Amino acid sequence: MEKKIPYKIYLEEHEIPNKWYNVRADMTTKPAHLLNPISLKPLTAEELEPIFCKELIAQELDDDTRYVDIPEDVLKFYKMYRPSPLVRAYFLEKALDTPAKIYYKFEGNNTSGSHKLNSAIAQAYYAKKQGLKGVTTETGAGQWGTALSMACSYFGLDCQVFMVKCSYEQKPFRREVMRTYGAKVTPSPSNTTAIGRKILSEYPDTTGSLGCAISEAVEAAISQPGYRYELGSVLNQVLLHQTIIGLETQVALRKYHIKPDIIIGCAGGGSNLGGLASPFIGEMLRGEADYQVIAVEPASCPSFTRGRFAYDFCDTGMICPLAKMYTLGSQFIPSANHAGGLRFHGMSTIMSQLYHDGFFEARAVEQNSVFEAATLFARVEGTLPAPESSHAIRVAIDEALKCKESGEAKTIVFGLTGTGYFDLKAYEQYNDGKMQDVIPTDEQIASSLAKLPKI
Amino acid sequence: MEKKIPYKIYLEEHEIPNKWYNVRADMTTKPAHLLNPISLKPLTAEELEPIFCKELIAQELDDDTRYVDIPEDVLKFYKMYRPSPLVRAYFLEKALDTPAKIYYKFEGNNTSGSHKLNSAIAQAYYAKKQGLKGVTTETGAGQWGTALSMACSYFGLDCQVFMVKCSYEQKPFRREVMRTYGAKVTPSPSNTTAIGRKILSEYPDTTGSLGCAISEAVEAAISQPGYRYELGSVLNQVLLHQTIIGLETQVALRKYHIKPDIIIGCAGGGSNLGGLASPFIGEMLRGEADYQVIAVEPASCPSFTRGRFAYDFCDTGMICPLAKMYTLGSQFIPSANHAGGLRFHGMSTIMSQLYHDGFFEARAVEQNSVFEAATLFARVEGTLPAPESSHAIRVAIDEALKCKESGEAKTIVFGLTGTGYFDLKAYEQYNDGKMQDVIPTDEQIASSLAKLPKI
Numbered sequence: 001m002e003k004k005i006p007y008k009i010y011l012e013e014h015e016i017p018n019k020w021y022n023v024r025a026d027m028t029t030k031p032a033h034l035l036n037p038i039s040l041k042p043l044t045a046e047e048l049e050p051i052f053c054k055e056l057i058a059q060e061l062d063d064d065t066r067y068v069d070i071p072e073d074v075l076k077f078y079k080m081y082r083p084s085p086l087v088r089a090y091f092l093e094k095a096l097d098t099p100a101k102i103y104y105k106f107e108g109n110n111t112s113g114s115h116k117l118n119s120a121i122a123q124a125y126y127a128k129k130q131g132l133k134g135v136t137t138e139t140g141a142g143q144w145g146t147a148l149s150m151a152c153s154y155f156g157l158d159c160q161v162f163m164v165k166c167s168y169e170q171k172p173f174r175r176e177v178m179r180t181y182g183a184k185v186t187p188s189p190s191n192t193t194a195i196g197r198k199i200l201s202e203y204p205d206t207t208g209s210l211g212c213a214i215s216e217a218v219e220a221a222i223s224q225p226g227y228r229y230e231l232g233s234v235l236n237q238v239l240l241h242q243t244i245i246g247l248e249t250q251v252a253l254r255k256y257h258i259k260p261d262i263i264i265g266c267a268g269g270g271s272n273l274g275g276l277a278s279p280f281i282g283e284m285l286r287g288e289a290d291y292q293v294i295a296v297e298p299a300s301c302p303s304f305t306r307g308r309f310a311y312d313f314c315d316t317g318m319i320c321p322l323a324k325m326y327t328l329g330s331q332f333i334p335s336a337n338h339a340g341g342l343r344f345h346g347m348s349t350i351m352s353q354l355y356h357d358g359f360f361e362a363r364a365v366e367q368n369s370v371f372e373a374a375t376l377f378a379r380v381e382g383t384l385p386a387p388e389s390s391h392a393i394r395v396a397i398d399e400a401l402k403c404k405e406s407g408e409a410k411t412i413v414f415g416l417t418g419t420g421y422f423d424l425k426a427y428e429q430y431n432d433g434k435m436q437d438v439i440p441t442d443e444q445i446a447s448s449l450a451k452l453p454k455i
Numbered sequence: 456m457e458k459k460i461p462y463k464i465y466l467e468e469h470e471i472p473n474k475w476y477n478v479r480a481d482m483t484t485k486p487a488h489l490l491n492p493i494s495l496k497p498l499t500a501e502e503l504e505p506i507f508c509k510e511l512i513a514q515e516l517d518d519d520t521r522y523v524d525i526p527e528d529v530l531k532f533y534k535m536y537r538p539s540p541l542v543r544a545y546f547l548e549k550a551l552d553t554p555a556k557i558y559y560k561f562e563g564n565n566t567s568g569s570h571k572l573n574s575a576i577a578q579a580y581y582a583k584k585q586g587l588k589g590v591t592t593e594t595g596a597g598q599w600g601t602a603l604s605m606a607c608s609y610f611g612l613d614c615q616v617f618m619v620k621c622s623y624e625q626k627p628f629r630r631e632v633m634r635t636y637g638a639k640v641t642p643s644p645s646n647t648t649a650i651g652r653k654i655l656s657e658y659p660d661t662t663g664s665l666g667c668a669i670s671e672a673v674e675a676a677i678s679q680p681g682y683r684y685e686l687g688s689v690l691n692q693v694l695l696h697q698t699i700i701g702l703e704t705q706v707a708l709r710k711y712h713i714k715p716d717i718i719i720g721c722a723g724g725g726s727n728l729g730g731l732a733s734p735f736i737g738e739m740l741r742g743e744a745d746y747q748v749i750a751v752e753p754a755s756c757p758s759f760t761r762g763r764f765a766y767d768f769c770d771t772g773m774i775c776p777l778a779k780m781y782t783l784g785s786q787f788i789p790s791a792n793h794a795g796g797l798r799f800h801g802m803s804t805i806m807s808q809l810y811h812d813g814f815f816e817a818r819a820v821e822q823n824s825v826f827e828a829a830t831l832f833a834r835v836e837g838t839l840p841a842p843e844s845s846h847a848i849r850v851a852i853d854e855a856l857k858c859k860e861s862g863e864a865k866t867i868v869f870g871l872t873g874t875g876y877f878d879l880k881a882y883e884q885y886n887d888g889k890m891q892d893v894i895p896t897d898e899q900i901a902s903s904l905a906k907l908p909k910i
Contacts, residue, residue, distance in 0.1 A: 007534040010465045079462040080546065080837040091535065109564055111839045111874075153834045176879040177839060179886045180830055378635055379608045382535040384566045419566075421876045424628040431634045 007090060009252040011083040017247040018070050020240045022059075023278035023350060025066035026285040029357060031236070031349035032324035033061070035311065040455060043321055050222050051229050053126040059237040068240060070122075071129075077121045077154055081110035082244070086252040087416075091380040093400070100403035102396060103260070104416040105249045105276060106383065111177065114341075114386065114418030115272050116147035116232050119241035123230045124151035133226035134158025138188065138213030141167055141340045142174025143418065144232030149183035160227075162188040162216045165208035173422055188213040195219050211316035233269030233341075234314065234323075234348055242275020249413060250279055260291060262399055264414035266391040267295040267304065267362065268341045270348030276415040278350070281359050293360035294399075295351070296391040298370075299439045301334035303327060303347045304355055304362035306445055311455040312346055322453065325352040328440075329448030335438035337367055338426035339387040345448075365394045367437040371430040373397050374420070386418040387426050462545060464707045466538040472702040473525050475695045477514075478733035479805060480521035481740040484812060486691070486804035487779035488516070490766065495910060498776055505677050506684050508581045514692040523695060525577075526584075532576045532609055536565035537699070541707040542871075546835040548855070555858035557851060558715070559871040560704045560731060561838065566632065569796075569841065569873030570727050571602035571687050574696035578685045579606035588681035589613025593643065593668035596622055596795045597629025598873065599687030604638035615682075617643040617671045620663035628877055643668035650674050666771035688724030688796075689769065689778075689803055697730020704868060705734055715746060717854055719869035721846040722750040722759065722817065723796045725803025731870040733805070736814050748815035749854075750806070751846040753825075754894045756789035758782060758802045759810055759817035761900055766910040767801055777908065780807040783895075784903030790893035792822055793881035794842040800903075820849045822892040826885040828852050829875070841873040842881055 024030055033042040048057045059068065070078075089102040107115035127135050134157050139145030145161040152159035161183050168175055168187035178185050188208045189196040193216045199206060206212075214231075221229035232238060253260060263280050265273035273295050283289040297304055303326045313330040314320040327346040328334075334343045347355075355362060367387075374390035376397070377383070385393060396414040403410050420427065429435045479485055488497040503512045514523065525533075544557040562570035582590050589612050594600030600616040607614035616638050623630055623642035633640050643663045644651040648671045654661060661667075669686075676684035687693060708715060718735050720728035728750050738744040752759055758781045768785040769775040782801040783789075789798045802810075810817060822842075829845035831852070832838070840848060851869040858865050875882065884890045 006468045008465075010463075013461045110837055111833065111876075113876075150834075150837065172883065173876075173879040176883045176886060180833055180839065180882050182834065375635055378566065379605075379637065382565055382605060384632060384635065421566075421568075421628075424631040427635050428627065428631045431631060 005088050005256055008085040008087050009256065010085055011248060011251055013079060015251055016075070016078065016083050017244060017251065018075060019067040020070055021243040021247055021279050021282060022062065022065055022068055022240055023274070023282050023285070024063040024236070026282050027353065029353055030063045031353040034321040034323055037313065037319060037321055051218060053123070053130050053132070053228050055126045055129065056123060056237045059240055060235060071125055074122050074125050078244070081117065083248050084109060086249055089381055092377060095376065095380040096397065096400050096404065098400040098404040099407060099409040100400040101409060101411045102400055103411070103413045105245055105413070106416045107245060108383070108386070108416065108419035112143060112147035112150055113421060114143050114147070115242060115245060115275065116144045117150060118244050118275070119232060119238045119271070120147035120151040121154065122241040124148065124155050124157055127228055127230070128155040128157055132157065132228055134160060135228055135230045136160045136162070136217040136220040137230050137232070138162045138210060138217040140164050140210050141171060141422070142178065143341065145183070145185070146174050146177050147232065148230060149178040149181035152183065153181040159183040160220055161185045162190070162213040164188055164210055164213050171422070188216050190216065193219045209316065214315055215317055215319065233271045234344065234346070236350060238271040239274040239278065239348055239350055242271050243279055245272070245275040245415065246277060246279035249276065258411060260413045261410040262292045262294065262412045264294045264296060264392045264395050264412065266342060266388050266415070266417065267297045267347065267351070268388060269344045270351035272415060272417050274348055274351050277360065281354055284359060294395055295355070295360055295362040296395045297362060297364050298337050298339050298342050298391065299364040299366045300337040300437055301328065301343050301345070302364040303345065305364045308449050308452065309352060309356050310452050312452055314346060322455070323349050325349050326355060327452070328445060329451055331451050332448040337437070338423060339391065341388040342391065363395055365391055366439070368435050370394050371427070371435060375430070383416070384420045385416060386420045387423050389415070389417040392416070460543050460711055463540040463542050464711065465540050466703060466706055468534060470706055471530070471533065471538050472699060472706065473530060474522040475525055476698040476702055476734050476737060477517065477520055477523055477695055478729070478737050478740070479518040479691070481737050482808065484808055485518045486808040489776040489778055492768065492774060492776055506673060508578070508585050508587070508683050510581045510584065511578060511692045514695055515690060526580055529577050529580050533699070536572065538703050539564060541704055544836055547832060550831065550835045551852065551855050551859065553855040553859040554862060554864040555855040556864060556866045557855055558868045560700055560868070561871045562700060563838070563841070563871065563874035567598060567602035567605055568876060569598050569602070570697060570700060570730065571599045572605060573699050573730070574687060574693045574726070575602035575606040576609070577696040579603065579610050579612055582683060582685070583610040583612055587612065587683055589615060590683055590685045591615045591617070591672040591676040592685050592687070593617045593665060593672040595619050595665050596626060596877065597633065598796065600638070600640070601629050601632050602687065603685060604633040604636035607638065608636040614638040615675055616640045617645070617668040619643055619665055619668050626877070643671050645671065648674045664771065669770055670772055670774065688726045689799065689801070691805055693726040694729040694733065694803055694805055697726050698734055700727070700730040700870065701732060701734035704731065713866060715868045716865040717747045717749065717867045719749045719751060719847045719850050719867065721797060721843050721870070721872065722752045722802065722806070723843060724799045725806035727870060727872050729803055729806050732815065736809060739814060749850055750810070750815055750817040751850045752817060752819050753792050753794050753797050753846065754819040754821045755792045755892055756783065756798050756800070757819040758800065760819045763904050763907065764807060764811050765907050767907055769801060777910070778804050780804050781810060782907070783900055784906055786906050787903040792892070793878060794846060796843040797846065818850055820846055821894070823890050825849050826882070826890060830885070838871070839875045840871060841875045842878050844870070844872040847871065
């Protein structure tokens with residue numbers, strides 16, 4: 001007999017996993033390593049040490065260890081906002097009149113408003129353990145910067161955030177959250193770094209870009225003794241930390257004897273997607289189970305569905321390492337989509353290799369249909385979702401409606417990465433019927449891909 | 456042996472209380488009834504029927520029924536965001552180095568961001584049950600309007616919100632949340648009502664006030680067939696619905712054999728305070744237990760600590776009913792405090808009578824010390840609190856520090872009513888060191904009290 005499933009499944013504290021899962025250990029074809037942008041040789045730990053914390057570099061390069069102990073201090077911090085609930089979307093199921101059973105893992109119940117805190121606290125911990133004074137990072141809309149500010153505040157680390165200038169000025173709210181957590185927030189480009197001064201002298205009126213903010217943050221880390229740079233997505237280490245999402249989901253599902261059929265996650269840099277899906281894909285790699293895993297990306301930035309699997313620069317400025325990944329080309333500029341977190345031209349090397357090897361499929365969805373799904377979800381499930389997360393909602397609804405057609409009672413699990421409380425300009429545009437989506441033409445993508453480095 | 460207390464206590468679904476508690480049933484001296492503002496006689500149900508829903512009027516006037524069944528549909532909706540966690544503030548205790556044990560009941564994990572949803576869903580339910588087409592209300596910063604929009608969306612009711620014009624224009628975010636939930640949001644004063652047109656013709660440049668928005672919402676309810684007006688605070692019915700907070704807290708505490716010494720809530724209109732505290736005060740009234748209950752109000756609007764227990768109008772316009780309550784006078788205008796939800800000149804009649812009878816004490820705290828507490832709390836407990844809720848945090852910290860002095864390990868429970876995600880202008884002012892607090896002088900209060908109606 002099926003156990004009665006509550007609306008929200010909260011694990012007990014002792015049920016929270018105490019190890020992260022490293023899917024690389026189970027992959028037959030390992031993801032390609034990062035290349036030095038000058039020598040084009042695989043990056044060594046030594047080369048990375050001026051930029052990243054030692055233990056994080058070890059995690060970045062480790063293709064073999066299947067389970068990594070979560071440090072005690074990180075586990076303790078997790079208790080502040082974890083376990084996150086696995087929610088049975090009874091209200092959504094009813095609204096859709098579907099036989100499908102829908103669940104979502106909700107990562108938004110913390111002040112950073114998203115899953116970013118899972119990696120921020122781990123990265124801050126290793127910085128503290130290494131005896132550093134502080135860390136630097138960049139942020140666009142501010143989710144990652146907020147998460148890292150919270151984590152640094154907890155460990156008493158200095159946190160320097162370079163925030164893209166237009167966001168700093170036009171979206172002051174997350175800036176103030178970061179300041180409340182004690183972070184130093186600098187609009188980028190700034191005159192506090194050489195690269196910032198150079199950009200300002202060339203383009204005095206620029207409102208900044210993520211690429212520029214990254215350059216400033218890296219320079220600031222290298223030029224101050226006792227500082228390192230930390231990054232909130234794309235990297236293997238970030239995906240590793242984010243597996244707490246999928247691992248908790250597995251424990252909750254097993255507790256109620258639920259076997260999912262479909263796993264859905266939104267895909268930007270790939271770390272949240274991998275965090276949710278890789279523990280399930282691990283079961284597939286080990287031949288223990290089979291799932292339909294779906295990555296959902298914006299039609300305006302379709303790395304998986306229309307990009308190429310190739311070595312490319314991770315940044316627009318072409319100074320960062322190269323990664324073998326699904327990419328639209330480092331010079332690809334996506335249109336002004338509201339899901340800022342999904343506007344990266346490339347994708348995690350791990351998720352790229354798994355996609356290449358056929359372990360999941362990908363779909364690109366348009367912005368208006370995403371906000372239609374987001375609005376329905378908000379109305380029936382109560383939580384106003386982030387635009388990024390709503391990409392997963394869109395496809396979860398699509399799949400549930402297919403079940404309605406076919407009469408199948410599939411079990412769908414999707415990741416709800418965060419809340420949309422700081423994205424209300426986007427909702428306003430949708431409510432006013434003014435939202436547009438600019439899908440790149442084949443020519444645009446071909447032109448961008450033609451500039452890929454020849455490796 | 457003491458059971459290990461987790462960081463967050465979540466009740467199981469079957470443990471959620473299914474009745475609200477009506478403290479009036481246990482009060483020896485009942486709170487005074489509302490008076491008709493013209494006849495000065497106690498308001499009858501018949502007089503209230505054009506404005507409020509029938510069953511809500513019955514709840515408003517019911518001094519006898521101790522426990523009121525929570526309707527099934529409301530219980531079902533509660534599962535969307537309840538039970539709310541009772542959090543053991545281990546991190547705060549450590550930061551304060553106090554032997555005190557601190558707990559807080561957190562009501563902010565829903566899109567309305569506060570406890571307001573507890574009453575909104577009940578009020579929407581009774582409107583639906585009565586067969587109404589829709590409801591009207593007013594909102595200032597938007598918490599109550601958001602909550603009612605969510606509730607109406609769930610029941611398919613039309614929701615018309617009159618939002619104070621300056622908030623409508625300067626704080627567009629909650630406006631967009633309401634619109635996303637399908638509410639019609641009108642800046643007040645508007646030309647959609649007679650009173651709005653009158654005010655606009657007299658003061659064409661006015662940015663509106665809560666009093667004016669209330670008048671418009673009431674007029675809109677009366678003048679449209681199938682509509683009623685709903686209010687989110689002060690009323691007995693609202694306090695009744697909010698007792699879910701205190702009742703859940705009691706279940707959680709009992710589950711872990713915890714006996715609190717001190718109960719702390721912030722006080723604006725009194726419904727959240729009463730919702731948390733009245734089930735505990737009920738135990739005191741019945742002679743079953745004793746607690747130190749503390750109401751915390753802003754020093755800029757000190758109804759309990761510097762007001763008078765007297766009949767007064769509930770609104771600035773002096774057209775609404777009179778209530779016997781602690782009041783600063785209906786003409787009292789508090790300074791521009793950031794805790795908008797605590798700026799009401801009066802107080803719930805129930806809580807006023809209980810205060811008069813000595814069942815709790817009250818403290819007034821200044822804004823800067825409130826934000827100091829809020830910032831510490833955000834940093835160590837992770838959640839960025841609403842300015843209103845932070846009044847309770849301030850006094851909880853004060854009491855915990857007293858325990859540090861005395862060495863007593865008291866158990867403190869406070870209500871964390873909501874999050875501060877839409878209050879970042881206030882945090883910005885605090886972060887910039889520009890926050891001020893204007894405490895009314897004795898002369899100001901005396902002058903305002905001199906205008907109390909002579910009853």
